[in-house]
Amino acid sequence: MLAKGQTVIQYMEQLAPKQVAEPEDRIGLQLGTLQKEIKTVLVALDVNEEVVDEAIELGAELIIAHHAIIYRPLKQLVTDSPMGKVYEKLIKHDIAVYVSHTNLDVTEGGMNDWMAKALGIVDTSPIHDLHNEQLSKLVVFVPKSHHQEVLDAVLGAGAGWIGNYSHCSFNIEGFGTYMPREGSDPYIGSHGKIERADEVRIETIVPHGVRHKVIQAMLKAHPYEEVAYDLYPMDLKGRSLGLGRVGKLKEQMTLAELVEVVKEKLDVPHVRVVGEPDRVIRKAAVIGGSGGRYMSKALFRGADVLVTGDIDYHTAQDALAAGLTMIDPGHNAEKIMKAKVAEWLQQKFQDGKYETQAVPSQINTEPFRFM
Structure with missing residues (x-):
């Protein structure tokens, strides 16, 4: 027996309820229909043409993604544009796309808890209450x-x-x-x-x-x-x-040592660092995606370091002056969600005695290359 699309999403919303998302966040079903049986669910961080091709090859009827494929209102749908090609392929192959974004970040046992646990941060609370x-x-x-x-x-x-x-x-x-x-x-x-x-x-x-x-x-x-x-x-x-997590490290370490933990546990080859390598880190904050704007909140909550992506120059300068160290593993570090969401859904399918399979995407959607 295969799970219906609505059943899959009911499971997903048990993990990441829609009502805890930030206002105006683009979440939920963005393309296609859920009124069908689902044999394969592909879990992805982003939906680009390579990910859609992967879904087609797997025979997936549904993609659950973290980042929206439709963020701003569409004024036109031209199928020879880069995203137009993506939409066209999805529609032609009857692949639905459902987005779980800040609701997956905020929820207990979601994105930021996965990242905090991976880095050894315990006794956590949100950086920013929502x-x-x-x-x-x-x-x-x-x-x-x-x-x-x-x-x-x-x-x-x-x-x-x-x-x-x-x-x-x-x-x-x-x-x-x-x-x-x-x-x-x-x-x-x-x-x-x-x-x-x-x-x-x-x-x-x-x-x-x-x-x-x-x-x-x-x-x-x-x-x-x-x-x-x-x-x-x-x-x-x-x-x-709320967004982000802040708590004590299981074992205090230097900034340089924590950098190696971040690279290993979040599976990133390089990071950008603000602060002295020998600075001792006892309390750490982490927020998936672009969390630089929460620098002051992390500092207020007593963090010695903030681990987040997309740190801009002026935020780094402000943090350095305030005595907060920072580690930027990039936005793509959120790819930790692919295996975690797939594992969650697979357990739900097994419990419900469904033959539907949840598969994490193997496509690397990191747009940057380090040379």
């Missing part, structure tokens, strides 16, 4: 016989997180009353008679992103035909989601 997760309070009344089953279901679906503590809940025993009416099918009680049932009131915290999953898990585990529950919005905010 979202504070909305929380709700779930209250549900459960017969004592099914208390543990329902509690395990809602906590297993992602409820009950407070900071670094999981499985947080409060449980109160009491009794509930109800009268089953004509047409009902009560788990306990008889039609026309008031029933008094020993129940447990469960209270727990539900992050907005898993709200529907938690409710569905609760309803599935609950024995009652009509489940009594409430979901209250809370002023209390949850975890912060």
Whole structure:
């Protein structure tokens, strides 16, 4: 059985929800249709003609990319222009393109977490906050016989997180009353008679992103035909989601030593460096893509170094004057996402018993050559 295009994207949006992207970011389906079965998904950093040719050779029906192929509104579609040729090939071979950009950067377990983990940065937090997760309070009344089953279901679906503590809940025993009416099918009680049932009131915290999953898990585990529950919005905010990551290095090292780690772990042959090679680095910040504009925020958060691409001359001068070292591995260092996204999707396909395959692109889309 093959996964439908919509199913593939549902999996992708579990990893990188669209609502956490920066405003006006060009994400989502950019070309083609998802109303078809998908045998092969090609995961790419960029979509150029070589990547499209690779997709054609693989027989891929869908490309999931990090960088948009349509960033500005198209005024015309001329098929003998460089990008026009790309669009034409995609359309002729019925290959859809879906983009996951800043939502993949921001999300937990996404781009910037992959880069931070690769470089040995731990106890991380965002460099630049974009979202504070909305929380709700779930209250549900459960017969004592099914208390543990329902509690395990809602906590297993992602409820009950407070900071670094999981499985947080409060449980109160009491009794509930109800009268089953004509047409009902009560788990306990008889039609026309008031029933008094020993129940447990469960209270727990539900992050907005898993709200529907938690409710569905609760309803599935609950024995009652009509489940009594409430979901209250809370002023209390949850975890912060944002761009970049800053944290301690597992082991302090010199800037020169960290440069070698960056080259190895991000698979780049050369980097540009701002700062003295023997500077000791204890706290590091990383942000995929072009993160030079967050230099001041990294410095404010106590970073000794910022690892990011596309650093311009004046930003480098400002960092040097402020005492912040910088390592620029280039924008293409984000290619770490190809294997990671493909691995994520492949696991989801296996869990869903789909024969669909997710494949990381082997095309090097780095436009620069070092001479």
